[in-house]
Amino acid sequence: MKKVELLSPAGDLERLKITLLYGADAVYIGGQEYSLRANANNFSIEEIKEGCQFAHVCNKKVYLTLNIVFHNEDIDQVESYIEQVVEAGIDAFIVSDPFIISYIKEHFPQVEVHMSTQNSTTNSKAIEFLKQEGIDRVVLARELSKEQIKEIIQKTQVDIECFIHGAMCTCYSGRCALSNYVTNRDSNRGGCSQVCRFAFDVEGQKEKFTMATKDLNMAHYIKDMIEIGVTSLKVEGRMRSLYYLATVIGSYRKIIDAYYNNTLTDELLKEQDEILSRVANRETSSHYFTKEATWQDQYYTGRQELSNQDFLALVLSYEEKTKCLTMRQRNYFQVGDQVEIFMPSGKVVPLVIQELYNEEMQPIEVARHPEEVLHIYCDEEIEPNSMMRWKGSEKSEVL
Amino acid sequence: MKLIVQPNTKQYDAYQKAGAKGLLLGLRDFCNDFALTHTIDEIETVKKNFPDLEIFVSLDKMIYDSDLSLLKKHLLALDAMNITGILFYDFALLKLKQELQLKVDLVWNQTHMVTNYKTCEYYYHKGVKYAYLSSEITLDEMLEIKEKSQITCMALLYGYPVVAHSKRKLLHNYGTFLKQTIPNELTVTEPVSKQRYKIKENELGTTFFSEILLNGSKPYLEMLKHDFPYGILKEEGTDSSLFLEMVSSFVTMNETWKTKSDEEKQDWVVRMSQKMGSDHTGFFYQKTIYKVKKNEKS
Numbered sequence: 001m002k003k004v005e006l007l008s009p010a011g012d013l014e015r016l017k018i019t020l021l022y023g024a025d026a027v028y029i030g031g032q033e034y035s036l037r038a039n040a041n042n043f044s045i046e047e048i049k050e051g052c053q054f055a056h057v058c059n060k061k062v063y064l065t066l067n068i069v070f071h072n073e074d075i076d077q078v079e080s081y082i083e084q085v086v087e088a089g090i091d092a093f094i095v096s097d098p099f100i101i102s103y104i105k106e107h108f109p110q111v112e113v114h115m116s117t118q119n120s121t122t123n124s125k126a127i128e129f130l131k132q133e134g135i136d137r138v139v140l141a142r143e144l145s146k147e148q149i150k151e152i153i154q155k156t157q158v159d160i161e162c163f164i165h166g167a168m169c170t171c172y173s174g175r176c177a178l179s180n181y182v183t184n185r186d187s188n189r190g191g192c193s194q195v196c197r198f199a200f201d202v203e204g205q206k207e208k209f210t211m212a213t214k215d216l217n218m219a220h221y222i223k224d225m226i227e228i229g230v231t232s233l234k235v236e237g238r239m240r241s242l243y244y245l246a247t248v249i250g251s252y253r254k255i256i257d258a259y260y261n262n263t264l265t266d267e268l269l270k271e272q273d274e275i276l277s278r279v280a281n282r283e284t285s286s287h288y289f290t291k292e293a294t295w296q297d298q299y300y301t302g303r304q305e306l307s308n309q310d311f312l313a314l315v316l317s318y319e320e321k322t323k324c325l326t327m328r329q330r331n332y333f334q335v336g337d338q339v340e341i342f343m344p345s346g347k348v349v350p351l352v353i354q355e356l357y358n359e360e361m362q363p364i365e366v367a368r369h370p371e372e373v374l375h376i377y378c379d380e381e382i383e384p385n386s387m388m389r390w391k392g393s394e395k396s397e398v399l
Numbered sequence: 400m401k402l403i404v405q406p407n408t409k410q411y412d413a414y415q416k417a418g419a420k421g422l423l424l425g426l427r428d429f430c431n432d433f434a435l436t437h438t439i440d441e442i443e444t445v446k447k448n449f450p451d452l453e454i455f456v457s458l459d460k461m462i463y464d465s466d467l468s469l470l471k472k473h474l475l476a477l478d479a480m481n482i483t484g485i486l487f488y489d490f491a492l493l494k495l496k497q498e499l500q501l502k503v504d505l506v507w508n509q510t511h512m513v514t515n516y517k518t519c520e521y522y523y524h525k526g527v528k529y530a531y532l533s534s535e536i537t538l539d540e541m542l543e544i545k546e547k548s549q550i551t552c553m554a555l556l557y558g559y560p561v562v563a564h565s566k567r568k569l570l571h572n573y574g575t576f577l578k579q580t581i582p583n584e585l586t587v588t589e590p591v592s593k594q595r596y597k598i599k600e601n602e603l604g605t606t607f608f609s610e611i612l613l614n615g616s617k618p619y620l621e622m623l624k625h626d627f628p629y630g631i632l633k634e635e636g637t638d639s640s641l642f643l644e645m646v647s648s649f650v651t652m653n654e655t656w657k658t659k660s661d662e663e664k665q666d667w668v669v670r671m672s673q674k675m676g677s678d679h680t681g682f683f684y685q686k687t688i689y690k691v692k693k694n695e696k697s
Binding site: 188213 | 461463490491511535543544562563566571577585586588590607682687
């Protein structure tokens, strides 16, 4: 049985490396052109090259989003851009405009082409057509149920990718121009202003009309998705933070590995669900997977987002001889706090902050300056790129 | 230019008398964006009774595997009627056209995604004869597509454009939250821009329409100069008698524009705007932005 792929977003080179270290099998990134997140940092050709080299050394893959809906003015340079990013080493393109499929397959047959969820593919006949055109994988619409996904896989035998975690569009992807009309920002070319999270006035009603959705969380259905034959499990969020990605990818890595090792238990799922909830900034739901989405999968009052201060520090290095841990501060903590360090390998080390030192090794009581370099002592060896967070969730979320 | 009416009533005779060259009908249960939909039998009757009108049928719903069996049946029935074209959103239609060896022409109608000549050309080579261009591109982009692609272009000239479509029952859900019965049609206002949107819900989901009437009379004159092939006049949401008057006016200009002076044409645009009560030209002259500078973020 081929192991399911865990696919992570990465908004920049640092996040690409971290998410691969924390267990993603592949990452999807946006270049500086033709990507649906025009406001993300996005990768230059040189960064794509470095990212691909890093991924390939780890025996992992990099996919590039080329999924804008093209306007005439976007077309002239696209072929030379494709050539450049293929040379940089990418393994697959994620596209939504079908004219590109045959161009890539004809000129760069070694590179895969995946149909983006922007096309909202919902049936097997559409996939049969895309298969004829040379598509290697289809990212299905997020509106499908388990039974519908299963039927499509059985009928088409095409690699299928499904979203498992992150923000959801209210409308079918590609079938929404609310951003164009309300803010003049082109939703299908990376300018989406998320109008579906706005609140609208209704004449005669005190309560505003809202349609914002809760986020997707499929942690409890990974087993089902693997067993119906999904090829790739995709996490949403190229704009998400380093800490979010490390946590989410780390959790899904544990769930997937536990499934294949026959160690997946309700207890492990509960534990991972708790960890996932600590980085969530909205409530979550499985939306369409087991039932039609209902009123309970949406929000009805204003903004419901929480900021998150769970991430305390990023580990830079550990000196085995002195047991000194060097890290970069991200959020407030102090001597006496109970914290834990989670590592790329999945290991978690609990500890109480007994002493705390600044960059000059002067003792301090409180870490209050983001980006400040700090030192603590820790008996257990800590891997580089580990992250420190609160132990338990008592201090993790503030409004 | 051939002017096609997307009707909201069944007064087909009146549309024909007003000079429309065809009708764009939505197939019942397979169409999101039409208030008035038609069964296969009704379409057949219209085709029989109005043999001189070009009949286009829209199947713009998201297709699921459970729809495929009935969809095939409908496609075969439409193929046998000798209609002019079927508007499709889903790739499944392209596959089914091959499998069922349908003779009927297809119209690429992916609402907001029909935006460039290269993809139009791609579809043309896949046997798609027509493309209904997105209402979110500019007139210049439309004319460039017309020039650079062999596909036959259509564009909305008059009516309330479709803005978005969701599978979710957004009005029902809102009503459930409020513990109130909310009608399946609601107008909402975005408080910053003050723009109004009509939201309609049916068994296929929820569809958003702009509440600002698109007035394409000015770009229409430019399109006539460039021999743009098809214009769509959409009745839904407009007064029926005013709509017929609009159809007549567009048709008359179509027949006489070569003899009119620039001043007369300009007067016509002004009169059309007054009659419609709208001078809103949508995206015909307004380019959308997508690489947003920091100070432009909302």
